[in-house]
Amino acid sequence: MHQARTTCPYCGVGCGVVAELAGERIVGVSGDSEHPANYGRLCVKGSALHETLGHRGRLTRPRVDGVEVDWETALSAVAQRLAATRSEHGADAVAAYLSGQLLTEDYYVANKLFKGFLGTPHLDTNSRLCMASAVAAYKRSLGADAVPCSYEDLEEAELVVLVGSNLAWNHPVLYQRLKVAKTRNPLMRVVVIDPRVTDSCEIADLYLGLRPGSDARLFNGLLTWMADRGRLDRVYLEKHTHGLEEALAAAREEDDSVEAIAADCDLDPERLETFYYWFSSQLHVVTLYSQGINQSSSGTDKCNAIINCHLAGGKLGLPGAGPFSITGQPNAMGGREVGGLANQLAAHMDYHTPGARDRVTRFWATESLVPTLPEGPGHKAVELFESIERGEVRALWIMATNPAVSLPRANRVREALETCPLVIVSECMADTDLLDYADIVLPASSWSEKNGTVTNSERRISRQRGLLPPPGEAKHDWWIITQVARRLGYGEAFDYAHPAEIFDEHARLSGFENADSSKRLFDISGLAGLDRAAFDALLPIQWPVTAAAPRGTARLFEDGRFATPDGRARLIPVRPREPEQALSEARPLRLNTGRIRDQWHTMTRTARAPRLMNHRAEPFIEITPEDALALGVGDQQLARLRGAGGDYLGRVRLTKGQRRGEVFVPMHWSDRFSGSARMGSLLEAHLDPLSGQPESKHGAVALESLPVAWEATLLVADDLPATPGWCMESAYWARIPLAHGQRWQLAGMPEQADRDWLAWLAGHLPVTPALWLDDPAGGRLRAAGIEDGRLRWWLMVGPPAELPGLAWLDERLAEAARGEALSPERRRRLLAGCDDGAADSGPVVCSCHQVGQKAIVAAIRGGEASVEALGARLACGTQCGSCIPELKSLIEEQRATHAEEEKAPCEP
Template sequence: MDGSGVPAIRSTCPYCGVGCGVRLTPEGSGGLRVEGDPEHPANRGRLCSKGLALAETLGPEGRLLAPRVDGRAADWDMALDRVAQTFRRTIERHGPDSVGFYVSGQLLTEDYYVANKLMKGFIGSGNIDTNSRLCMASTVAGQKRAFGTDTVPGTCEDLELADLVVLVGSNMAWCHPVLFRRLAEARAARGTRVVVVDPRRTATCDIADLHLKIRPGSDVALFNALLAHLDAAGAVNRAFVGAHVEGFDAALATARQADAAATGLARDELEAFFGLFAATGRTVTAFSQGVNQSISGTDKVNAILNCHLATGRIGRPGTGPLSLTGQPNAMGGRETGGMANTLAAHLEIENADHRAAVQAFWNAPAMAQRPGLKAVEMFRAAADGRIKALWIAGTNPVVSMPEADGVAAALRACDFVVVSDIVARTDTVRLADVALPALGWAEKDGTVTNSDRTISRQRAALPAPGQARADWALFAEVGRRMGWAEAFDFRSPAQIFREHARLSGVAGRLGRDFDISGLAALDDAAYDALAPVRWPVTAARSGGRFFGDGRFFTASGKARMLALRQAPPAAKRSPRYPFRLNTGRVRDQWHTMTRTGRAARLSRHLAEPFLQIHPADADALGLGPADIARVRAPSGSALLRVLISTDVAPGAPFAPMHWTGETAPAARIGPLVAAATDPLSGQPEAKAAVVAVERFAARWYGFAVARTAFRPATAYWARTRADAGWRAEMAGDTLPDDWQGYARALFEIEAEPACVADPGRGVTRLAFARDGVLEAALFVSPAPVAVARDYVAAALGTAAPDLLAARPGGDRSDPGPTVCACLGVGRNVILGAIRANPGADAGAICALTGAGTNCGSCRPEVADLLARAAVPQAAE
């Protein structure tokens, strides 16, 4: 209960796999107050910038609030009958494999369970896959090869108990900020050593004792060489290997042939890492998308697991491999069989006994007999006519999939496309024959499972907007209308959870790891009150770690080590495509920004898509700071703002993946990524696209703000929220005849603007006011525009008498671009504190300004500003 006497509702953040607990307090205006839950084990009250801004992402604006059929409003009966009848007719004519579901780690476990039951047990096809295929599939495949099941051995607490933490392909500071803060505090308190393995210097490197700037894709070579060193150094746990591991000799023989030079690392770097790993018993290796998103992602995972198995560093406090999931319920999807090659409860679709057990439990009429199509295959099948009806739930594949332009073409070619989502306009919803309004976070009710197997409740705190319904209810209703009324007679998420838990008991009796049968008897009240709990949950045990006893889930009961060889990325660099593009996320945005893009403060740190490129490459290409670069790949192209930095290696630029056709249509990264996949996991290679880079010959650059949404008609634009409206960066390769006419058309305003123009320099500044209040403004220059952007954006809806000066007058302060999104601390504030406190360290500057005192993910940037300020400037 908060200070007002209103009881807080405990729920779970909808972003990354840390699964932070939140406390939600409804407010009279229909909004929420969001705070970290100090009693949740994942975050202990902390939230990152995205979590803190959750309340700002709510509201009806832009929501899909009623069903639409063929682009027109429809009632639920019309929409659901159309879906059920079309799927039933398609199956009758073309068989069950002619339909597919593509679902999402944004779904709750209960949603996943019903969708998987409908597809695999009643439609009778394996064609259900999830966008988790894009982030965690290689971990699933690697863990199944090594352990016999998709089991995460350890817990997040192991990061705080370890003496060495190796982060591989994980920018934890930006992608899992609360977990990063926990690690940073453990390092400060107990001297934990940290090694970061990443081709790019990221914010995570701020706490690294050693940063291994590995050549992209060479992880297998690195961990093979480590395995060979562990053997030579006498660090192999022979007793553990002899009793509990098979395949060691073959794995070691292959590892001894590894060419460590393939990593691009110097000998002293390799020796330092190998020595540290060999000498440190309590070692955790945490890994994420940098490992998984590769055509050899499964081998990379197994190369890491090999080193932990060889040393016996698994299943004990402070030891083990730890996969960091990217989505809030990637694990729940895996537990319910939401992937095309699995069954519910970690059972195997290719195992006849497992299929029979699930079919009997469900009393299913048409059990899938083989794996279905994985994500990339599914959209190819939609393109060539094998998939004729496709249901997409809670995800935006026209942006997030590789070769995204081809995915859009596939949906246009598909006979029937259903999209259930919360947003009325996304790149994917625009292509739907039927669009179904779903409940969003804070409206829906169910469970999620985080990276270390902790099940938490996500609870509703707001009423359903418009006609929106829960995803599980949509799948269940379609199941009933297709003729399976009894099997899909679900009336609450608690009922679904109980069935899911009972099925896990069947899996437990078949010797599987996932068993929450101890929760199968929860009544509705107990389900409503369920506290975070780590699986397994049975009569015999609750939570804890796996494999410390040396017992695994393979046929022999022993873990498997694999003989692995380094494989190059799928695409080869060439004179035509000489660069290898790395892709990923930024600190304050999430996936395709349908949620985070609604919060103005989350766009202030990095407000537009960019290409981070090494100075030597930029110089060779004639690229200057803030230019626009055209990036071309065999499958598409993009325009991106140039960010010159030594954080990336020569020849290996980086670009974030969040922008869409709604926010920056020329800057979508999906079209650049080839649809090459790992042969075992089906996961696409998103970190090694081959591209060409050239300067976009912009004739003008612009910055615009307006109180109402606007969509520029120019080659490049990127639009984000402002507190009282919208802001956009722009660039064009043709000059308008009249800037005033261009601005009136852009903003749909007929009034005469205030104008300052310098035709000789090509600079124009325009401001539109109504009743003395700023409505819109446009700043144009032949070079990247020099404007105090946050000041200009904040002036919307105010008198702003000095706006056309493009910066505040002498009587006003300019906090500068945002560094700390949690507390809204700007760069100029931090620089002022540095100047006023000579000799202060980064911790003191953070304490003085507030920056970095919440989730801590901006502390590396504060330290960088401090370091730059300490460097003497050359005299002019």
């Protein structure tokens, strides 16, 4: 056994991880106590990283036109077909779509190949879907895509404002860090501004549940409130900024009274003015904002409205202060550093920057090769797929992302991919929706195998180390790109043998002709020249890293100089706009979308850890009890959302944290896990005109009950085939991986009310029913398939609420996989699904320790009336802390229930 340090591959917090290795296996992970991003903390996803590994389900060989081939054949096919497309249709017919899951070194060589030598501007990334508006706003106001803050500013702040950010679920480690800081500093205040009451509200001193889309109006009001009450920092404004009067004039175009703003935002005026007073009264204010701000057709303006308020109050460039955009992906920032967006060149240079194109051309030129960089920006993500639809882009290379699920109008994206003459996909998993559209499939390495760097939300570069060999013939993305470049004739410019050499070139380019680094803030020239050993030993460090700042830079703009031509920041006039996706009689509900606590993106990694499926096992629709009653749907009932581009089926969850007239759905489910739960199909493709970011937070939908004749749960051993017929014949289905098998939730259409289940099982499964208990009158059935004394499958027809805890049955599938026969007692208990007297612990609340809701409620009723007491008794909430807000909610619910019971009149 030995240990190795690396970086977590999930959100933009960028946590350090210590992996425990035994031979060629990672047997456990823990937080790196020396990493300044997390100081030893890990969320439940990070803690389960070792459970997501293994060769099962991985892509291990290249495929060309559906046939497995060797690497030489695959690489030659990629090069020949790209070259042929470029020769026949021009450079603009070639494109790439990348991902914040790539390492910086992968990104660098991809950008260099496509923009530098293939000469196409059409290289974009899925970071466009989450961070583009924040980037555009920083550049418009501060002059550079440069987050000014550090995580340590959370400890220094007097006021922390969370806007459009469910930090507790989406960046759990940073949330725990904020929570500890608040405990240590009782004077710190936290304000949460969000249409939903989320778990982040647990530490809020003030909650503002604003109307979706009204954020710019709220912050414009803050700006004028500060101006009218003498709360502007006039000295800072006059010395370091431009544009105050224009920004104020735009903010005053509408009635700027607190009452008018509160009415437009659907807020209580007194609570709104409390926030305005707190913000203007404190100097050390950090505003953390994320997708709730960015994912809008006016997201850039919303970000600038926030930045305006920080500039106006001088709340930037000092400890505990600044507008802080929290990154969604582990390397969204690293991708932008090397030019991963369609409107960028490498090293934070832009097409519109005088001399930038020539500078990159000269740096990349070799003795015999001169790059042919495009003259202007290319298509941003949504526009890129629209150009494929029109037949303009004819060759697309997609790496480490799944636009068939994540983009708006997802069904049209699939149609575009279907018609594209050449689709190349670099992917590590063998079972993703996207592979159905790929002409060439290239097996890529994944976390624990990849070797390079990532950059987190606070500009901190960390090493992601290759700890295991890739399975089969899988290769690193940088290697694949380099090999294709060589076959295209560009080998002299892509003569890399190790990612350390790519990183060195990247570092040198950042400092190339960058004597005045105040204008090009991204500068890591202080890291140039590292050999392989020094690269491998690189410690986490924040850019800029230069000769003047060899240990990095924690905070930007401390001297009040910005990366603009005159060194002054700009306050931007913001005119609030309503969401483009308007509500209508046909679609009267406002749709909100987002991440959930235990899943990541399209679940290709997290679904491999079955305990991460237990908190929210199926796609769902959150709605208020009042709206549910009016629409005729009940809690845990199946329902359908109808959107502009398709339908979404999920299980209704009633919540008092939702606003009336609004619904929330998760972004994670794909066709590999459910039949119709791709949230992208509900959304129109309305874009921010500056950033190109889609409006994913403001859909318009209708909701209706899904009529079903029955519901069933089928557990199947892993080595039995997963028959697609189960899905095609069902009104609804969801696949939920277990530790030792697969769980299928099925629901039948009304015309299937009289299904002969025993005949259906015999026709769909290779093992016929051995045990069954049938109640036709009640519409209930339990059955089990046994082969050679081993459990092979188990079925319950009836509502999921009647299920026993499935851990006992899953262990029986594990015994079967080991070749162990059922004991007579366990065979007798099969139809019950549990040991005699065993209690169902209910839906899992604490994923770390697999503690269920029923067990927690029983403990609360038994007198454990605090989170600490529950932790001592059940261990819930004692590891990553992500479940603590839910534990507190359960405690409050039980207190309220007990109070109602106390008030109830006694029976005579």
